[in-house]
Amino acid sequence: MRKIISTPRWMRKSLPRTVQYLILSIATILIFVPIVILIFGSLKTTGQMYTHPYDFPYPAHWDNIISILKTADFWLMMRNSIIVMVSTTTLTVLICAMVSFVLARMEFRGKNLVFNLFTLGMMFPINVAILPVYFVLLQMERLGIHMIDNLVAVILVQTAFQLSTNIMILRTFFVAVPRELQDAAYIDGCTNFDFFWQIMLPLVKPSLAAVAALVMIASWNDLLVPLVVLNSNNLWTLPLGTMQFQGQYGQDLALISAFVALSSIPTIIFYFFAEKQIVSGLTAGAVKG
Amino acid sequence: MTTFTSLRNALSPGKNAGELKKTKTRDKLFIFLFLLPALLLFVTFVVYPIFRSVYFSTFKWTGLGEATNNIGLTNYTKIFTDVIFLRAVKNVLIIIVLSLAIQLPLALILAVLVGRDLPGRGVFRTIFFLPYVLSEVNAAIMWSLLFNASPERGLLNAIVVGLGFQPIGWVSDTSVVMISIFMVLTWKYFGFHMLLFLTGLQNIPTEIEEAARMDGANSFQNFFHITLPLLAGTIRTSVYMSVLGSIQQFIVVWVLTGGGPIDASVTMATYMYKYAFVRHQFGYGSAVAIIMFILCVIFSLIYQALTRKPDYLSGQ
Numbered sequence: 001m002r003k004i005i006s007t008p009r010w011m012r013k014s015l016p017r018t019v020q021y022l023i024l025s026i027a028t029i030l031i032f033v034p035i036v037i038l039i040f041g042s043l044k045t046t047g048q049m050y051t052h053p054y055d056f057p058y059p060a061h062w063d064n065i066i067s068i069l070k071t072a073d074f075w076l077m078m079r080n081s082i083i084v085m086v087s088t089t090t091l092t093v094l095i096c097a098m099v100s101f102v103l104a105r106m107e108f109r110g111k112n113l114v115f116n117l118f119t120l121g122m123m124f125p126i127n128v129a130i131l132p133v134y135f136v137l138l139q140m141e142r143l144g145i146h147m148i149d150n151l152v153a154v155i156l157v158q159t160a161f162q163l164s165t166n167i168m169i170l171r172t173f174f175v176a177v178p179r180e181l182q183d184a185a186y187i188d189g190c191t192n193f194d195f196f197w198q199i200m201l202p203l204v205k206p207s208l209a210a211v212a213a214l215v216m217i218a219s220w221n222d223l224l225v226p227l228v229v230l231n232s233n234n235l236w237t238l239p240l241g242t243m244q245f246q247g248q249y250g251q252d253l254a255l256i257s258a259f260v261a262l263s264s265i266p267t268i269i270f271y272f273f274a275e276k277q278i279v280s281g282l283t284a285g286a287v288k289g
Numbered sequence: 290m291t292t293f294t295s296l297r298n299a300l301s302p303g304k305n306a307g308e309l310k311k312t313k314t315r316d317k318l319f320i321f322l323f324l325l326p327a328l329l330l331f332v333t334f335v336v337y338p339i340f341r342s343v344y345f346s347t348f349k350w351t352g353l354g355e356a357t358n359n360i361g362l363t364n365y366t367k368i369f370t371d372v373i374f375l376r377a378v379k380n381v382l383i384i385i386v387l388s389l390a391i392q393l394p395l396a397l398i399l400a401v402l403v404g405r406d407l408p409g410r411g412v413f414r415t416i417f418f419l420p421y422v423l424s425e426v427n428a429a430i431m432w433s434l435l436f437n438a439s440p441e442r443g444l445l446n447a448i449v450v451g452l453g454f455q456p457i458g459w460v461s462d463t464s465v466v467m468i469s470i471f472m473v474l475t476w477k478y479f480g481f482h483m484l485l486f487l488t489g490l491q492n493i494p495t496e497i498e499e500a501a502r503m504d505g506a507n508s509f510q511n512f513f514h515i516t517l518p519l520l521a522g523t524i525r526t527s528v529y530m531s532v533l534g535s536i537q538q539f540i541v542v543w544v545l546t547g548g549g550p551i552d553a554s555v556t557m558a559t560y561m562y563k564y565a566f567v568r569h570q571f572g573y574g575s576a577v578a579i580i581m582f583i584l585c586v587i588f589s590l591i592y593q594a595l596t597r598k599p600d601y602l603s604g605q
Contacts, residue, residue, distance in 0.1 A: 020402050027399055028416050034431040034476065035419075037444060041434060054444045095330070098323040108320050114328075121335050123589045127537035127558050128581045131565045131574050132338030135345060138352070160334035163327055192319045221424035223540050228566065239426040243544060246430055253434060253442070260427050271422045275415060278422065282481070283488040 038264075041257030049254040064258035074262070076234055077241040080151060081220060084237055087155045088162070088219040093212050095159070096166040097204075101196050103167070104174035105182065121164030126157075126224060133157055134228055149231045157225050162218065166211045169284050173207040174200065210281030213274040220267060238263045339582065346576035351569045364576035373552050374577070377560045380467055384535040384556070387471045388478075393527055396479045400486035401516075414487065418480040425477070429544035432473045436460050436545075460546050463553035470554055473541050478534070482527045489523030490516070522596075529592050536584055557581050 041049055042065060043057035068074050102108075103115055126133075137147040137157075147153040177200065185195045201208070223239040230236060236244065242263050249255050271278070346364055350356035368374050399417065403410045420428060436459035437443030440450040449457055459469040493516065501515050517524075539558035542548060548559040555563075557577065565574030 017407075020404075020407060024399070024402055024413050028413070031416055031420060031476070031480075033444070034428075034435055037434060038431045050442065054447070095327045099327045102320050102323045106316070106320055108317070114324060117336070118327075118331065121331065123585045124335060124339065124582055125533070125537045125585070127539045128561075128578055128585060129335065129338060131561060131571070131578045132342035133334055134565075135341050135571070135575075136334065136338050139341070156330060157334050160330040163331055163335075167327070192316065196323075217422055221422075221426075223424070223426050223544075239424050242424075242426050242430065246544075253437075256430065257434065260430050264423055264427050267422055267424065268419070271419065272415075275418075279414075279418070279484060282484060 038257050038261055041254055042261040044254045044257075046252050046254045049257070064255050065262060068255075068259055068262055073233070073241070074259075077236050077238045078266075080235055081237040081239075084151055084154050084158070084226075085216055085219045088158045089212050089215045091155065091159045092162045092166060092215045093208055096163060096170050096211065097201065097208065098196075099163070099167050100170035100174050101200060104171050105200075106192075118164050118167050121161070122168075126161040129161070130224055130228055137229065148229065149235065150229070151235055153229045154225050154237070157229070158219050158222060162215050166215065169211055169281065170204070170207060172284065173204045177203055206277075206280070207284070209274075210277045210284065213277035214281040216270065216274075217267070217278065220270075339579075342575040342578050345572055346579050348572040349570075350572040352571045356572065360572075364573050365580070367573070368576055368580065373555055374557075374560055376552060377555045377557045380554060380556050381535055381538065383467050384471060384474065384538060385532050388474070388531045388535060389528060391471075392475045392479050393482055393524070393531060395475070396482035396527075397486050397520075397524075399479075400483045400490060401512075403483075403487060404490070414484065417483055420477045421480045423477075425540035426544055428473060428477050429541045432469075432476070433460070433545055436469060461550055463550055466546055466550065466554045470542055470545060473545065474538070477541070478531075482531070485523050485527050485530075486520065489520045493519045525592075525596055529589075532588060533585060536581065536588070557584075 037054055040054065040057050043060040043062065044052075045061050045063070048055075048057070048061070099114075099118070103111065137153055140147045181199065182195065185199055190199070221239060222237075223243065226235075226237045226240040227243070230240065233241075233244070242260060245259050246256055345356060347359055347361055348356040349358040349360050349364075403413050407413075435444050438446060438456060438458055438461055440446040440456050443459070445459060446456040449455075457465055460466055497519070498511055498515050501511050506514065537558050538556045539562065542554055542556050542559050543562065546554045548555040548563060558581070561574050561577040561581065564570045564577060
């Protein structure tokens with residue numbers, strides 16, 4: 001691990017710690033304002049929201065939260081989001097690990113072509129590609145492959161657009177495993193698959209976790225693919241449902257606050273548990289990729 | 290267990306050519322099978338759609354039935370003469386310029402402040418990065434509460450009125466709306482850039498800065514002549530991510546304003562979405578998608594050409 005390097009003396013001297021903390025605290029407050037206002041709002045009645053919109057909610061009013069938690073729709077959305085997130089993440093991690101392994105560890109004709117093909121994907125982000133992708137889904141539907149209004153389509157499209165970045169991230173980790181290990185394994189009679197499955201994957205487990213954490217967040221927060229692919233409201237994912245909910249109850253700010261707060265909680269909990277993985281994945285992707 | 294690696298064969302020269310060939314075939318099969326799922330998904334949902342879209346971009350087509358009315362490049366000429374599209378390009382440029390001029394320097398300053406050994410630096414990093422993991426939909430809705438035009442309901446206008454000014458139409462005033470969107474984008478994304486800068490700072494050996502100081506460099510000289518040049522690689526990555534993100538900006542704008550009022554906050558992505566999925570002009574929408582794709586490719590190629598320059602630290 002990298003050793004912690006102390007702040008250079010010039011930096012320490014020119015800015016007293018108190019000033020540092022002061023500026024950082026102001027930034028912290030600015031970060032928290034929208035979140036705190038939201039939480040306050042989620043614990044108020046609609047009336048309070050209009051008369052005292054940004055006061056501390058006292059006494060706390062849990063009715064909005066409870067009524068949302070009691071609706072089947074909310075849990076249905078939660079279920080759909082979890083199905084999509086788990087499937088997309090599993091597929092992406094597995095497929096990316098396979099490609100990265102081959103690209104990092106095997107020699108074959110056309111290797112550069114495959115590599116360049118996947119780098120192309122980074123220049124074609126989903127926000128740009130959504131209409132072209134929709135055409136293909138329509139075409140598949142016409143050929144009898146059920147894609148429109150199907151969670152499977154959401155999973156496949158999300159996975160396809162996660163490939164490029166994550167292959168690039170994982171490849172650097174696979175390359176870093178010493179060559180001698182591979183030679184030794186093969187001499188001991190390992191097949192390619194054994195080497196991949198029993199030696200490589202356990203070795204790069206932390207980077208697999210990092211990639212998984214990134215994909216989970218991207219999939220959980222994705223709005224565009226579900227928005228375009230799904231019509232039936234029993235298939236909506238949380239972000240899509242949140243947007244539709246806002247459209248429907250636009251005037252009831254307290255209820256919307258409660259809904260948004262509730263749908264943010266899973267992300268925040270996940271963030272506190274997986275911060276290390278998220279950070280290492282992002283910096284690996286950005287710095288090395 | 291049977292073994293079939295070329296290495297094994299190379300180590301045992303007694304084996305005949307037939308077995309070596311078998312090994313090669315098995316290796317090829319393995320590579321093929323491992324690449325297959327990714328290639329299938331990638332070609333179906335990323336590569337093929339590009340061609341399909343280029344094709345449809347030459348049609349006037351509403352998505353119903355077959356596309357038969359080929360109008361050549363008319364869609365493209367229409368796009369480039371549409372005032373709204375030009376405004377979308379201008380708005381994207383505004384986001385890019387503001388991001389590079391304000392958001393990135395802000396992230397850099399905060400990264401330097403958090404520094405390397407400030408007690409509690411981990412806590413600050415966690416807090417500043419939190420907005421990045423929240424969904425864009427939720428971020429946009431949170432901010433729409435703050436942007437509420439009535440000073441009795443929206444916190445921002447309460448502050449503005451409290452300071453003795455007229456309330457501001459954060460998302461209803463055509464001249465302010467882009468600033469409001471930029472505020473949300475900064476809130477959501479500066480933590481990501483700060484994280485990159487923190488990692489970059491960590492890679493700079495303190496010795497270099499100490500040495501410069503010994504030679505009499507003051508703090509500012511040290512920052513501008515040592516820290517900043519050594520961070521060049523990280524800054525380039527940050528700029529790249531920021532520009533590419535701005536070109537495709539969609540959800541925050543769509544949820545917050547829908548591109549309005551009267552198209553004042555339209556971006557290329559909301560323009561495409563509106564033509565394709567609201568007005569069902571699929572041919573026209575395709576042409577917009579292709580233009581955006583070409584912009585992304587051109588920008589990426591320019592970036593790659595520029596970053597070929599050696600990096601001071603890694604020497605690559």
